[in-house]
Amino acid sequence: MSTPPFDGTGQDDVLGWAGIQNPPSSARTAGTDAPHSPLPAPANAATAAAVVAGGPDDRTAGLTIGVDVGGTKVAAGVVDGAGTILAAVRRPTPGHSSEEVADTIAAVVAELSAEFDVRAVGIGAAGWIDADRSRVIFAPNLAWRDEPLRDRVSDRVGLPVVVENDANATAWAEYRFGAGRGRSDLICLTVGTGIGSGFVLGGELFRGAFGIGAETGHMRLVSGGHLCGCGNHGCWEQYASGRALVRLARQVVADDPSAATAMLDACGGDSDRLTGPDVTEAARKGDPAALHCLTEVGHWLGEGMASLAAVLDPDRFVIGGGVSDAGDLLLGPARARFARVLPGRGHRPMAEVVAAELGGQAGLVGAADLARI
Numbered sequence: 001m002s003t004p005p006f007d008g009t010g011q012d013d014v015l016g017w018a019g020i021q022n023p024p025s026s027a028r029t030a031g032t033d034a035p036h037s038p039l040p041a042p043a044n045a046a047t048a049a050a051v052v053a054g055g056p057d058d059r060t061a062g063l064t065i066g067v068d069v070g071g072t073k074v075a076a077g078v079v080d081g082a083g084t085i086l087a088a089v090r091r092p093t094p095g096h097s098s099e100e101v102a103d104t105i106a107a108v109v110a111e112l113s114a115e116f117d118v119r120a121v122g123i124g125a126a127g128w129i130d131a132d133r134s135r136v137i138f139a140p141n142l143a144w145r146d147e148p149l150r151d152r153v154s155d156r157v158g159l160p161v162v163v164e165n166d167a168n169a170t171a172w173a174e175y176r177f178g179a180g181r182g183r184s185d186l187i188c189l190t191v192g193t194g195i196g197s198g199f200v201l202g203g204e205l206f207r208g209a210f211g212i213g214a215e216t217g218h219m220r221l222v223s224g225g226h227l228c229g230c231g232n233h234g235c236w237e238q239y240a241s242g243r244a245l246v247r248l249a250r251q252v253v254a255d256d257p258s259a260a261t262a263m264l265d266a267c268g269g270d271s272d273r274l275t276g277p278d279v280t281e282a283a284r285k286g287d288p289a290a291l292h293c294l295t296e297v298g299h300w301l302g303e304g305m306a307s308l309a310a311v312l313d314p315d316r317f318v319i320g321g322g323v324s325d326a327g328d329l330l331l332g333p334a335r336a337r338f339a340r341v342l343p344g345r346g347h348r349p350m351a352e353v354v355a356a357e358l359g360g361q362a363g364l365v366g367a368a369d370l371a372r373i
């Protein structure tokens with residue numbers, strides 16, 4: 001679960017990943033007269049509608065508000081039982097006070113609930129959440145340290161509130177309305193600055209005994225490898241993430257600038273300003289150096305997925321996050337390496353590796369849906 005402890009989504013802006021995710025598909029805005037920031041029209045409304053075709057239940061009845069709290073922004077939306085965003089608002093995440101963050105969450109909830117009859121609030125937060133879904137144990141990019149977020153917000157808004165890890169909420173949204181529909185066991189990886197991940201196992205969101213499981217970005221893959229913000233060396237996200245991609249690309253540029261002209265052009269000739277999207281853009285133009293970088297990161301992604309498959313045996317990996325904007329330039333090498341190192345390969349079923357469908361709104365939609373449970 002979780003955006004990685006020291007590489008949460010809030011830091012995605014640093015490397016230029018913010019704003020390049022695919023638009024939401026079934027996580028969408030219905031109607032053109034929504035009072036707040038309409039989002040793009042649905043791409044697969046029929047599919048999302050099918051989710052509720054079996055009739056309403058506790059998970060589909062009524063409207064809830066999902067709030068996605070990252071290091072830089074608080075995004076909130078009114079979401080119905082089919083994963084449709086009816087209205088959305090966004091505010092900057094206030095500086096250093098947990099009270100201010102709670103005030104901002106309460107303000108967006110008040111704004112949205114003034115126009116919609118909502119029954120609960122789900123908060124997806126970039127941090128470690130306790131098993132009761134009430135407290136943020138630790139959030140590296142926010143002011144929260146053992147923060148009683150659920151009660152702090154509930155007291156302000158007068159509605160039931162649940163708190164969930166943002167990557168868990170994203171996984172849940174993909175399971176319910178996105179690329180994991182109809183699957184019982186999926187692993188959702190959000191490859192941004194670091195790796196956020198969530199597991200749905202047997203149709204249930206996996207949290208672990210203390211609520212902080214599924215931190216796959218900090219699986220140690222390389223003995224004595226790169227130092228990670230968590231304090232260990234060789235964590236997966238040091239090799240398969242936006243940060244890893246940029247580090248590798250800058251090294252490639254430094255080693256042989258003449259072979260990396262497309263990436264240098266993309267960053268105005270200053271490799272210190274090279275971003276992940278710059279690498280993706282150069283790769284899309286066929287630049288061999290940029291393609292090499294994405295291939296390398298994809299291979300590392302596949303390495304970790306094979307280990308995860310050895311433990312959890314999912315039927316599908318769903319890959320999202322800013323780096324996945326590179327599409328098959330990343331997923332192709334990931335699939336290839338996954339198939340090459342999967343234990344028992346050739347003698348067992350293979351999990352599919354597919355792109356996420358819900359884009360940057362998935363955390364909000366998933367948090368809203370989890371508030372119904």
Ligand SMILES: [Zn+2]
Pocket residue numbers: 217218228229230231232235
């Ligand atoms: Zn780590």
